Amino acid sequence: MRYKSVSLIVLACALAGQADAQPQGLEASITRTTYGIPHITAKNWKSIGYGVGYAYAQDNLCMLAEDFATVAGERSLHFGTKEKTSLGFDPLDNLAADTFFRSNLDLATLRRDSLKTSKIARDLSEGYVAGYNRLLRDLGPDRVPEACRGKAWVRPITTDDMLRLTEKNALRSGALVLAQAIADAAPPLEAKAEKVAGLTLPNTEASGLGSNGWAFGAETTANGRGLIVGNPHFPWSGPSRFYQLHITIPGVVDVMGATLAGSPLPTIGFNKDIAWTHTVSAARHTTVFELTLDPADPTRYLVDGKSEAMQVRTIQVPTPEGPVQRTVYTSRFGPLMVIPSAGLNWTKERAFAIRDANSGNNRLIDAWLGINLAKNVGDIRNAVTTTLGIPWVNTIAADRYGNALLADVTAVPNVSAQKIKDCATPRSAPLAQRLIVLDGSKSACEWDQAPGTPAPGLMPASDQAIVERRDYVANSNDSYWLTNPKSPYRVLSPILGTAEVARSLRTRSGLIEIDRRLTGTDGFTSTKVDHETARAMQYANKSLAAELTLDAVLGLCADQADLAAACQTLKSWDRLYNNDSKGAYLFWAFWELADRLPGKWATPFDLKDPVNTPRDLVTTGPVADQLRGALRSAVERLTKEGHALDVAWGSVQFVTRNGENIPIHGAHGNLGVLNVQVSEKVGKTLVPRSGTSYLQIVGFDEQGPVADAILSYAQSTDPASPYYADQTKAYAEKRWNRLPFTPAQIQAAKVGETLKLKE
Template identity: 25%
Template structure:
């Protein structure tokens, strides 16, 4: 028995040692960064009555250093997540979902791209990023109790650049290519009309393609499936609205309305701030965690906002690989297939598992291996960090010409830009670093299908010229808008671009959203000036057009056979009384809200007609939900849809894909829908017609300190947001200081 007891003790000791190793290994084996070279920084952080910071500094770098500290004071929690993503370590914080980002981080070679390209940026741009990194490092050093992952800091400019490389391609839908290839799902890509050989049903089934989408992705690696799905359907709900109106059409000021739809929390949630330096940088707007500058907003002279666009910016190549899987053929040569084994940390409770994955790469780009072979991906913006410099430059542009010169670099991979300035100019640019594909015969190269990876003539270099992409400057209508729709409905009849003027090889999307249908109709019908009151009615419109997926839903409901099914008949009859508005007034608003999102999701994700939701099944499901939690199927919609943060719980209006957007929600234990994505940062900017100084207002759903429950600015904008109200933006220094509630000087020390 002694030997048995001794063996048990030894086994326990081994298990304890294994547990300790799994609980502690990751920080010690994780790649570390060298802190930026020391330099002195000094910034002043002045916060207004809503806690929004204006950061002052002698140099732009001083300001960037202050931006990092101010943001960390409000949301260091999320900044750490972004820092972990930029090092391929997010799985050590967020488990499987975090490992998703880490896998793609390695697949896209985010670190390698940053290391190669970041040193090539202009010195003043690099100085901005090094200063920002220094600010994050200082905050982490001064608040060690808030750091949630060992050896995460220090960070440097290369780390910040790697985060940009990782995130940007997914705004234009790269996840819709990567995900299906890895997970074994149907490849969903939108197809435009009038392209020989391409259907416009969004089915993804292309005639005469070398391989079908099903053949490409069939029987993918089940273990990797979970590493890709988080970039699935929810990513397609990222949207936005934007409007620009000339002084002639407004009857007063040049107006720019920014209405971005982003997640209300997390790594791509907006953070409001202002900056001003002695080097001429003076801007107010919002950024994402991990950026030293705003991505949208305005300076004294001009401003812009963005909406997501979805051009076809990714091409897929099937490789011919030798039996050993070590080489692929390109023309008449065999090339070595690059391989690298990476370790993904996956936190599971108190331990972190090391998960090994092999990453492949060819001259085309990243390579994904599945049961049907090896498939390379080449995409717009690949192997570039030039957007870091372009965003910085447009922050400091003073004229339309200066601003457009930076956009024309095609450095920012994708996003629609809506622009306005004090001179009365308005502009819309369908910005996209669209691949400069060879204009080959459609039979030779089906750019929307699976390309022959053995042909070097199909490997494009660079982007199309700026002159080739859609843009409108000062249209006769006097207004411009975008709501994630095609660029050919932007300015009204007589001012819109003609799609036939643009090559189909560009892969420009040809879609409308309900928001675009409503905005276009309301703007086009306006007979008087598009003044403040008229634009507010449009911005907060809660109506649906009976078109697209809304028509599909109601057509299906009207055709339902409800004979013998009283519950289905009751739900169907209620739905058919709906007045097509999500304004909290109708008895059918709640059940319509629940139904709409599923049909919208199916259309946005290019699902086949036979994959659309079953109207009867969904009606019964939604009826059950309402009866379970409300005891009735016609509760006020405002009882169902809520804006929640901490102890504050407020009613909301609007719906999925209305101009007043309450797009995505989380179903909570009490059956209420807590908004997680939709209207987020809203900014209303006006340049007076008399040449006076720019003025603006804004609002966020919660407040400036989104992850600080003890802060008075954790929830202080919620009522404004619910009431369709805005707060003043403190842009001019005398106004900032007059309304300051705190002023703090920050400096760095060794």
């Protein structure tokens, strides 16, 4: 039997039926300002959720509706079993995605656990559902955006959909990125070799999912108050895009910033007293357990010598051709997984299971609620540490009183350095850079239980990294260790990231630029940070890789006749990644190869100087020959693509919006560029996949917050919206938007009429 799409008439009936079930007593107003930013005002939390759900769906209905279909495990039904989606870093087929969500998101458990959250969190979620469904009713089938008009997956939602979406967001950096490996795990005689052969370990650095976050305190700002610089590097497409908004309940909450799909309140932003941002943490939020199997049965495993049976669950995945049956396997440690390329195979002797600390983490809304209501960085610290609800990001904050905070406190497995050592298996060391592998044959290797944590097996906040200072804190996705070079943090469990080893070029670039700002060696007259200098730092587009190596590279190619043109191009290059920078693409192509060369640095990493080492490119012997070879390959690449060696960067890296090519400045963080853009090669051009997204600089004056921001990819994913490309063009021109926060500022920047919703 073939499933048929829901017709417009059926959809209309569904919407009409949903209207009868709507909660009453909801009322919100939505005033839009420059670039379509919605300012949502209501009298209670449920009505705030109502307004947020409505406004978000106005701008991104098709994207959000598809996300609800994804978490419901309905992608195969609506988009086909062979088509692919992306849940984490790499594409996976729809059947695997459906299998993952149908087997790992247990609604009965999610519903039960939701009762443990605050009433405010539940009200926000219920209001969001009502607002989304209200928009569907207001549009009617005929006015749904063209991209999803008449699609069966555009349907009214329930709180179950919100529970699934919240769980998906919590798992985003853990089990979710291994969904294909989990969905395709099977005992040896049933292994799906053709599907699992190409699976690889997730690489967060290659994915570009990251951020820069700086918080400056009273000792370093021009006015002695706190100042935040937030630059999250998130995807340019899909539900992980940021969305700007402002929520107000008079006398209760007044917060502006940005959020992700399905979140009913800002997850990055500011109120009158505090400002905060997030960066993806280097901590591991999962561990893999190596199971020793019962020789008599590969679906049983041994713990302390006793045989235990795996849980075997058969699920039905709906498809256009009819339901497909899939079998999934779970151990006491979590679901089974297979990644043959990493040696994680299910054989007759061993198998591998993954446990995610964020499984069942419904505390994240309450954690962000606490941040929204904070009056100083101490309140933020309290919200983060008591809930352990922040799933996989550092929290970086500053307050109007001049305090700066970095809390690398998330839902992390409570696994000490000693336990990692004692529970190692032969697979542990080779995979240590990507995964923590523990011996599942010993019950002593399970996560430790600490008193007072909101869920068993979580690492208490006291064992994680918290830094409060009056000068500054900074993070660019390396670990907590070098938050401030003046005072490196003590070494913690390896599960929280590496320490006392070389930092990334992007981390070093940020710390170098901060030092130049505070020593007055960056061209500005003062030695303090304010909005003007912070804006300049964000759009500088400097490349630390070029700063460290280009002079040496020019020396290597000076006497090479076949590299004369390349040498001249690089010599003339401004060493920046601005849209008009000529030679930037040639160095980009060169560094993509040179960065991988071992032994290229003459001065190794020095623990006494972690910001400025390693450095000094090797210019003799085999390394020199390899570097020249990399430059030759770069020249060949540009020539083959039809680019002049001095092609302007903005002619290579751009996005196309409604037929218009918009040049995008910035480049990959591996180049030591702070304004990150991780781009995919499409033909002979580079198209941003992730990078600078919601860029904000927030300080305080006597009246309240002063915020400059830009959303690089704009508010809406609908090509018909006036807010589809407006901020992208502003970003391309290095413009900013002074955010309106007070009623008078909002009125001055108002666009159109205020929308009043009530039911």
